[in-house]
Amino acid sequence: MPADATPNPTPTPEAGPTTGPTTGPTTGTTTGHAAAAAALAQVPSEPGAAKPDPIVIADNVKRSFGGLTAVDVEHVEIQRGVITALIGPNGAGKTTFFNLLTGFDQPDSGDWSFNGTSLRKKASHKVARLGMVRTFQLTKVLSKLTVLENMRLGATGQRGESFWAAPLKFLWGGQEDENTVRARELLARFKLDGKEKDFAGSLSGGQRKLLEMARALMVRPELVMLDEPMAGVNPALKQSLLGHVKSLREDGMTVLFVEHDMDMVRDISDWVIVMAQGKVIAEGTPDSIMADERVIDAYLGAHHDVDITEMEREIEQEHLEYGDPMGDSAHQPREEEK
Amino acid sequence: MDIISSALHDAFSPFALSFVLAAIGLNVHFGYTGLLNFGQAAFCAVGAYAMGVSVASFDLPLIVGIFFGLVASALLALVLGVPTLRLRADYLAIATIAAAEIARLVFSTSFKEYFNARDGVSGFTRGFRDINPLPDFNGQFLTFSRNDWWVMTVGWVLVALTCIFLWLLMRSPWGRVLRSIREDEEAVRSLGKNVYSYKMQALVLGGVIGAFGGFIGGLGLASVQPDSFNTDFTFIAFTMLILGGAARILGPVVGAVLFWGVLSGVGSTLARLSSGDNPIIPPDLMGSDQVSNVRFMLAGLALMLLMIYRPQGIFGDRKEIALDAR
Ligand SMILES: Nc1ncnc2c1ncn2[C@@H]1O[C@H](COP(=O)(O)OP(=O)(O)OP(=O)(O)O)[C@@H](O)[C@H]1O
Ligand SMILES: [Mg+2]
Numbered sequence: 001m002p003a004d005a006t007p008n009p010t011p012t013p014e015a016g017p018t019t020g021p022t023t024g025p026t027t028g029t030t031t032g033h034a035a036a037a038a039a040l041a042q043v044p045s046e047p048g049a050a051k052p053d054p055i056v057i058a059d060n061v062k063r064s065f066g067g068l069t070a071v072d073v074e075h076v077e078i079q080r081g082v083i084t085a086l087i088g089p090n091g092a093g094k095t096t097f098f099n100l101l102t103g104f105d106q107p108d109s110g111d112w113s114f115n116g117t118s119l120r121k122k123a124s125h126k127v128a129r130l131g132m133v134r135t136f137q138l139t140k141v142l143s144k145l146t147v148l149e150n151m152r153l154g155a156t157g158q159r160g161e162s163f164w165a166a167p168l169k170f171l172w173g174g175q176e177d178e179n180t181v182r183a184r185e186l187l188a189r190f191k192l193d194g195k196e197k198d199f200a201g202s203l204s205g206g207q208r209k210l211l212e213m214a215r216a217l218m219v220r221p222e223l224v225m226l227d228e229p230m231a232g233v234n235p236a237l238k239q240s241l242l243g244h245v246k247s248l249r250e251d252g253m254t255v256l257f258v259e260h261d262m263d264m265v266r267d268i269s270d271w272v273i274v275m276a277q278g279k280v281i282a283e284g285t286p287d288s289i290m291a292d293e294r295v296i297d298a299y300l301g302a303h304h305d306v307d308i309t310e311m312e313r314e315i316e317q318e319h320l321e322y323g324d325p326m327g328d329s330a331h332q333p334r335e336e337e338k
Numbered sequence: 339m340d341i342i343s344s345a346l347h348d349a350f351s352p353f354a355l356s357f358v359l360a361a362i363g364l365n366v367h368f369g370y371t372g373l374l375n376f377g378q379a380a381f382c383a384v385g386a387y388a389m390g391v392s393v394a395s396f397d398l399p400l401i402v403g404i405f406f407g408l409v410a411s412a413l414l415a416l417v418l419g420v421p422t423l424r425l426r427a428d429y430l431a432i433a434t435i436a437a438a439e440i441a442r443l444v445f446s447t448s449f450k451e452y453f454n455a456r457d458g459v460s461g462f463t464r465g466f467r468d469i470n471p472l473p474d475f476n477g478q479f480l481t482f483s484r485n486d487w488w489v490m491t492v493g494w495v496l497v498a499l500t501c502i503f504l505w506l507l508m509r510s511p512w513g514r515v516l517r518s519i520r521e522d523e524e525a526v527r528s529l530g531k532n533v534y535s536y537k538m539q540a541l542v543l544g545g546v547i548g549a550f551g552g553f554i555g556g557l558g559l560a561s562v563q564p565d566s567f568n569t570d571f572t573f574i575a576f577t578m579l580i581l582g583g584a585a586r587i588l589g590p591v592v593g594a595v596l597f598w599g600v601l602s603g604v605g606s607t608l609a610r611l612s613s614g615d616n617p618i619i620p621p622d623l624m625g626s627d628q629v630s631n632v633r634f635m636l637a638g639l640a641l642m643l644l645m646i647y648r649p650q651g652i653f654g655d656r657k658e659i660a661l662d663a664r
Contacts, residue, residue, distance in 0.1 A: 104524065104527070124528065125529075125530050125531055128529060133529070136528070142517075143521060144520075145521065152511070153511075153529060156530055163543075166511065167506035176511065219529055
């Protein structure tokens with residue numbers, strides 16, 4: 001597996017604080033992820049393809065706003081223990097689909113399950129407790145809490161969150177300290193350790209994205225759903241975050257993320273699902289998706305694998321060669337940029 | 339001198355105490371959890387009436403009356419919360435305004451054999467006064483009757499205990515969830531917390547603290563009357579909370595004391611200036627009979643200035659307010 005051989009930027013205590021063993025549920029002799037990814041190789045590249053070990057299965061999930069059908073997913077499965085990317089043009093229904101899956105919005109019809117438990121009509125907090133945690137495209141940090149308090153809030157099973165235990169610090173102080181240690185480790189991973197005491201509202205846009213992602217991990221999710229996690233994060237940090245997301249996978253976590261940055265999708269995802277106008281129009285490994293006609297038409301655009309300045313140079317070249325004064329017929333809009 | 343002493347007298351009186359407790363309850367609702375309860379008067383009234391009627395009409399011991407008062411206010415919180423707390427914040431606001439008016443009308447027009455219409459309930463203070471160990475208070479320039487002095491002692495001890503309890507609660511993970519709900523409910527839900535249940539707990543807690551305000555007010559005046567629980571009651575309590583600083587433990591306490599102190603001080607100053615044969619304020623501008631209205635106008639003006647120049651209140655944190663602008 002050449003993709004996994006890339007060195008992890010921060011190889012230190014990843015395995016330590018996280019709960020599960022480093023091997024996922026589908027353990028063979030290799031790591032959980034390698035086995036799961038290998039299993040994906042057998043899956044046909046077609047919309048609604050059945051996976052060998054799905055963690056989420058959705059059927060006929062429909063949601064319309066007035067006359068507009070925002071989501072109309074016939075059948076989709078998310079493989080356990082791998083990183084799945086959900087891509088598609090603006091307004092394709094990706095965020096709405098996230099909202100539906102996690103109970104933040106109610107569908108007109110449809111059913112879906114997580115680990116075999118049906119989540120239809122499950123309240124959003126129960127979905128999170130089952131181990132399916134999401135972040136928001138428009139970040140939701142708690143501005144008037146400090147960064148560290150934001151993190152602590154994420155921890156589950158806190159004794160001090162019950163009314164009767166709350167005034168008695170000796171009942172929850174120890175647990176709070178443990179949570180704080182873990183929160184600091186995560187903050188360090190996300191390069192927010194210097195900001196611990198600041199109000200979250202004072203963070204920059206990109207830092208808020210990072211905080212939200214780190215906070216979601218405090219819940220110790222089995223499946224983490226990230227809505228455009230890298231939007232507004234600078235390239236250097238993006239690189240190291242990619243490493244972190246991969247390390248989540250090594251720890252047996254399943255990741256589903258929405259992203260418009262195709263380099264990132266190509267780099268870390270094992271599987272790609274493409275939505276357009278509410279429907280799943282294609283599925284497959286990153287390479288097969290990038291080559292798929294429909295995906296190029298609906299989303300990527302003809303020049304998707306060309307650097308933008310390079311593309312402009314090419315177009316200029318064409319003008320020179322053919323002496324076409326206007327020549328903008330060759331200039332396709334790049335939809336992949338936000 | 340007597341202006342200051344009467345201001346101090348009013349600021350710590352049993353009447354002010356009922357507002358202190360009502361405002362502390364509102365602080366739990368609005369300051370910490372972001373719940374818009376515009377009917378705190380209803381919680382105080384229901385508590386006070388349940389206590390008063392239990393003792394006056396049914397001859398139950400005071401402590402049982404207090405117990406019923408607490409149960410009644412908790413039930414009111416449940417009745418108001420169950421249908422509205424899943425909805426947007428404004429629904430609770432509307433429901434609580436309505437509940438406060440309904441409660442006041444019921445107390446002033448229905449079940450007259452128990453509630454005695456506008457005269458209200460009285461004759462329930464015996465059990466409380468019998469255990470009064472204190473003499474009259476005759477200080478340097480403050481005097482309180484034995485009864486007032488006893489109500490004040492109990493009341494201020496109660497305020498202190500409530501503040502300590504809230505301080506313990508609000509620094510805990512439980513308090514953290516409340517403060518987070520005030521910021522963004524959905525974020526809290528996405529982390530697996532049952533927001534509805536926490537909001538309900540906050541509504542009950544703040545309502546029960548409000549009921550204590552009703553008890554103290556009732557015991558102080560030796561009667562419980564419907565008109566003391568009109569909508570002004572809630573809005574004055576809100577004013578005190580914002581004056582002192584919301585989401586600060588001592589905010590509502592200091593706000594309430596200051597509010598009554600200043601209101602009473604301004605009132606007696608104006609009265610002094612506008613009375614006599616040759617008043618300093620010309621009678622055409624303000625007669626001495628208009629003092630009590632004018633002082634509320636001045637209070638409103640002061641509140642506006644406060645909101646402009648110190649929107650976080652006396653105890654608030656400027657940095658927090660600045661975040662709202664981002
Ligand atoms: N609450 C709503 N009310 C009405 N229409 C909505 C609502 N939420 C989403 N939509 C519509 O549903 C469609 C899908 O929106 P959605 O936010 O899911 O897109 P998306 O795939 O996440 O897009 P992007 O990549 O821009 O984030 C859009 O056309 C949008 O206008
Ligand atoms: Mg979106």
